[in-house]
Amino acid sequence: xxxxxxxxxxxxxxxxxxxxxxxxxxxxxxxxxxxxxxxxxxxxxxxxxxxxxxxxxxxxxxxxxxxxxxxxxxxxxxxxxxxxxxxxxxxxxxxxxxxxxxxxxxxxxxxxxxxxxxxxxxxxxxxxxxxxxxxxxxxxxxxxxxxxxxxxxxxxxxxxxxxxxxxxxxxxxxxxxxxxxxxxxxxxxxxxxxxxxxxxxxxxxxxxxxxxxxxxxxxxxxxxxxxxxxxxxxxxxxxxxxxxxxxxxxxxxxxxxxxxxxxxxxxxxxxxxxxxxxxxxxxxxxxxxxxxxxxxxxxxxxxxxxxxxxxxxxxxxxxxxxxxxxxxxxxxxxxxxxxxxxxxxxxxxxxxxxxxxxxxxxxxxxxxxxxxxxxxxxxxxxxxxxxxxxxxxxxxxxxxxxxxxxxxxxxxxxxxxxxxxxxxxxxxxxxxxxxxxxxxxxxxxxxxxxxxxxxxxxxxxxxxxxxxxxxxxxxxxxxxxxxxxxxxxxxxxxxxxxxxxxxxxxxxxxxxxxxxxxxxxxxxxxxxxxxxxxxxxxxxxxxxxxxxxxxxxxxxxxxxxxxxxxxxxxxxxxxxxxxxxxxxxxxxxxxxxxxxxxxxxxxxxxxxxxxxxxxxxxxxxxxxxxxxxxxxxxxxxxxxxxxxxxxxxxxxxxxxxxx
Numbered sequence: 001x002x003x004x005x006x007x008x009x010x011x012x013x014x015x016x017x018x019x020x021x022x023x024x025x026x027x028x029x030x031x032x033x034x035x036x037x038x039x040x041x042x043x044x045x046x047x048x049x050x051x052x053x054x055x056x057x058x059x060x061x062x063x064x065x066x067x068x069x070x071x072x073x074x075x076x077x078x079x080x081x082x083x084x085x086x087x088x089x090x091x092x093x094x095x096x097x098x099x100x101x102x103x104x105x106x107x108x109x110x111x112x113x114x115x116x117x118x119x120x121x122x123x124x125x126x127x128x129x130x131x132x133x134x135x136x137x138x139x140x141x142x143x144x145x146x147x148x149x150x151x152x153x154x155x156x157x158x159x160x161x162x163x164x165x166x167x168x169x170x171x172x173x174x175x176x177x178x179x180x181x182x183x184x185x186x187x188x189x190x191x192x193x194x195x196x197x198x199x200x201x202x203x204x205x206x207x208x209x210x211x212x213x214x215x216x217x218x219x220x221x222x223x224x225x226x227x228x229x230x231x232x233x234x235x236x237x238x239x240x241x242x243x244x245x246x247x248x249x250x251x252x253x254x255x256x257x258x259x260x261x262x263x264x265x266x267x268x269x270x271x272x273x274x275x276x277x278x279x280x281x282x283x284x285x286x287x288x289x290x291x292x293x294x295x296x297x298x299x300x301x302x303x304x305x306x307x308x309x310x311x312x313x314x315x316x317x318x319x320x321x322x323x324x325x326x327x328x329x330x331x332x333x334x335x336x337x338x339x340x341x342x343x344x345x346x347x348x349x350x351x352x353x354x355x356x357x358x359x360x361x362x363x364x365x366x367x368x369x370x371x372x373x374x375x376x377x378x379x380x381x382x383x384x385x386x387x388x389x390x391x392x393x394x395x396x397x398x399x400x401x402x403x404x405x406x407x408x409x410x411x412x413x414x415x416x417x418x419x420x421x422x423x424x425x426x427x428x429x430x431x432x433x434x435x436x437x438x439x440x441x442x443x444x445x446x447x448x449x450x451x452x453x454x455x456x457x458x459x460x461x462x463x464x465x466x467x468x469x470x471x472x473x474x475x476x477x478x479x480x481x482x483x484x485x486x487x488x489x490x491x492x493x494x495x496x497x498x499x500x501x502x503x504x505x506x507x508x509x510x511x512x513x514x515x516x517x518x519x520x521x522x523x524x525x526x527x528x529x530x531x532x533x534x535x536x537x538x539x540x541x542x543x544x545x546x547x548x549x550x551x552x553x554x555x556x557x558x559x560x561x562x563x564x565x566x567x568x569x570x571x572x573x574x575x576x577x578x579x580x581x582x583x584x585x586x587x588x589x590x591x592x593x594x595x596x597x598x599x600x601x602x603x604x605x606x607x608x609x610x611x612x613x614x615x616x617x618x619x620x621x622x623x624x625x626x627x628x629x630x631x632x633x634x635x636x637x638x639x640x641x642x643x644x645x646x647x648x649x650x651x652x653x654x655x656x657x658x659x
Contacts, residue, residue: 003068006056007147013049013104014137016042020107020130024123028196036119039126040111046133047101047108054101057146058088067153070094070146076159076578078549086170087160092294092310093146095173099290100136102174102181106210107133110185117206124192125185132184135317143310159549159578168228172221176248179218180286183251185210186258187283190276191325194332199272204265207279209637211262215255216633222248223626234584234599236519236614238622241390246369247289250362254282257358260351268348268413273336274355280325285362287318292369343415350408354401361397365390402456402507405500406463410470424470425463432458453511460504464497495636502628509621518615525608533615535596536560537569542600542609550574550583555600555609557587571600595619 020042027035057070061084066072074091075084089095107129114122140146163169189207193199225245230238239245258278264271291314342348368385375383406428411421436455440448469475471493472485518533529538541556557569569587576583589596594617601610 002056003060003065003147003149006053007145009049009053009056010137010141010147013046013053013100014134014141016046016049017130017133017137020046021127021134025127028120028123028127031120033119036123039123039130042130043104043107043111043126046130047104050097050101050104054088054097057094057097058085061085061088061094064157066155066157067149068146069148069150072150072154072157074160075157076549077156079159079165080548082167082170083160083165086164089173090160090164090169093140093144095177096136096140096144096294097146098174099177099181100133100140102177103129103133103136103184106182106185110188110210114206118198121189121192121196121198121203121206124195125188128188128191129184132188132321135321139310139313139317143313157578159576162550162574162576162579162581162583163232165549165576166228166232168224168232172224172228174221175217175224176221179214179216179221179255180248180251180289182210182214182217183255183283183286186214186255186279187321187325190279191328194276194328197332197335199265199276199336201266201269204262204275208259208262208266211255211258211279211282212633212636215252215259216630216637218248218252218255219626219630219633222252223623223630226626227623230619231586231588232583234586234612236586236597236599236612236616238513238619241368241385241387243369243373244289244293246365247285247292250365250369251282251285251289253358253362253365254278254285257355257362258282260354264348264351268340268342270338270340270342270348271352272338273333276336277329277333278355280322280329284318284322284325285366287314287321290314291318340414342413345411345416345418347408347411347413347416350404350411353404354408357397357401357404361394361401364393364397368393398507399456402460402503405460405503406467409463409467409496409500424466428459428462428466431462432456447515449511450515453508453515457504457508457511460507461501464500464504467500468493468497491639492636495632495634495639497632498635499629499632502625502630502632504625505621505628506625509618509623509625512618512621513616516617520613522611523604523606523608524611525606528608530611530613532559532596532613534561535566535615537598537611537613539609539611540568545572547574549578550576552585553600555587555598555611557598559589559596569596569598571598573600573602590620592620593618 020039023035023042024039027033027038059065060068060071061075062081064071064075064077064084066075070091070093074094075087079087083090087094089098107126110122110125110129114125117125186207189203189210193203222245225248226238229240230236258275261271261275261278265275291311294310294314368389372383372385375381406425407422410424432455435458436451439454440451468486468489471489472482474482477485520530520532520537522530524530524539526539526541529536531537536559538558538560539555540558543554543556545552545554552572552574554570554572557571559566559569567589569589571587572585574583574585575581584599587598594615597614597616599612601612603609
């Protein structure tokens with residue numbers, strides 16, 4: 001009965017979304033305030049209905065209701081409770097319901113926290129948000145209903161994909177979707193502004209917190225996915241350039257560009273057309289990601305569905321949303337005039353260059369992701385685009401971006417003098433190069449990537465420090481005055497500091513683990529020792545153990561350094577009988593300076609076991625940097641200027657009002 005109520009709640013949500021699409025839009029057009037207020041009520045009602053449906057599906061998973069086809073296909077009575085609950089979104093239908101839940105959540109948040117928005121703009125934003133809801137609720141109800149009953153329920157379920165039975169995958173999708181779907185709000189603001197005829201500094205300030213929220217969650221989601229791939233898949237890497245990984249990375253790149261571009265609109269009332277286009281593209285690439293995951297065009301551990309009919313439905317949504325948005329943009333773009341001029345050497349120019357580098361990087365990732373699919377569709381031949389292509393084409397643009405980042409942040413608006421304005425960075429350059437030279441001289445033995453990464457990382461992190469020091473006039477005024485200035489700095493300035501510093505830490509982690517990683521592969525029998533860099537690894541035993549819904553072979557390794565025992569590592573090779581699927585559970589000693597990473601392979605003919613081991617120097621700095629970047633987003637959101645939804649009334653500039 002609860003499942004049927006969940007199904008009816010989705011039908012009700014679709015009807016409410018239809019009302020929310022039409023009534024507020026007409027009200028904004030005609031100036032009818034009562035009709036505009038319907039958008040707020042509908043947004044709340046739509047969220048409550050979808051939340052009830054999600055709770056009903058979660059209840060079915062937790063109670064192992066195998067009369068539901070979805071539960072029977074993706075759960076099992078012996079599965080731990082955590083994975084019963086997270087199994088809700090470990091499949092196509094349930095993850096789509098989570099997608100819609102987050103979409104309606106953002107609509108409800110706009111209704112709740114957008115009270116200071118102009119009524120017509122808020123009504124149109126909610127209307128556009130509801131249009132997206134109509135599309136995906138229809139997609140769910142007509143092609144992906146999660147509440148279908150089985151005539152003859154099985155005694156037990158088929159279990160969840162063992163790779164998804166992991167704490168990292170329990171939390172990775174919700175964070176990723178909060179980023180993916182959160183960009184729908186920026187899209188809705190862009191479309192509403194184009195319809196209304198107002199794109200100005202006030203609009204940029206309204207749209208920036210929503211974009212920042214989505215970017216922050218997307219950063220955390222991508223980092224969690226990378227961390228999961230590192231420790232769960234047993235291959236020792238942290239990024240594979242998998243098409244679905246790329247599908248989440250592209251919206252992140254564009255939303256990063258959007259955040260920087262919106263600053264220019266807010267501060268200087270220019271780049272309005274470009275910023276609106278980025279807002280449309282950011283969510284468009286999120287929709288492209290949904291298409292890649294759910295259309296069946298990809299075979300990936302991340303992919304949910306392989307039904308071409310579903311793919312056609314999503315493709316239709318993609319065409320209407322992206323095509324409609326870009327068509328409206330093309331009609332309005334000629335009227336998006338900017339009245340502000342700026343020098344080629346200025347913060348505006350630096351942010352424009354930042355945007356160009358990010359967009360070119362996005363295009364490279366897009367081409368590398370789509371080319372194999374397009375080539376197979378056109379010629380029938382299968383080609384592979386892997387890490388070498390992306391390393392060769394993508395990396396140079398990120399290096400240039402890293403080199404320019406501190407300079408762009410410290411330049412003044414409108415016009416700058418390089419010699420005078422970049423003076424605070426002279427010491428940063430010297431110290432960064434000195435650190436790189438020291439590492440080159442003493443530690444690398446000829447590997448250039450490590451020192452180069454350290455120079456770039458130091459340049460970005462110390463540049464962020466220099467930017468703050470320059471703002472508080474450190475050493476130019478008494479220390480007490482500098483501290484007072486630091487306390488009074490806007491949250492956006494501190495947020496920029498953490499975001500840029502986190503980016504620098506991530507760059508160092510990537511460069512260090514790539515340059516200095518040590519790997520060893522060999523067959524080991526019980527009692528044998530393997531040399532791994534400065535460490536020795538001894539296989540003491542191989543045990544058979546039993547988990548709640550799997551059996552496992554566990555290796556017991558003791559590791560030493562300079563003859564001194566440091567600890568044990570317990571990698572596992574698991575087997576899930578219901579799914580008839582093995583998984584690899586790496587054993588890792590987590591550390592700030594290095595990880596020891598050991599994988600136990602299959603038994604060999606000679607009686608030993610395949611063993612793969614790594615020393616991963618500074619690898620955790622990759623994810624520490626990502627968390628520091630996300631912290632920057634949180635700190636920026638605490639800025640009072642972004643906690644209020646609108647500026648004081650000012651005469652609109654830009655396109656002529658449509659009403």
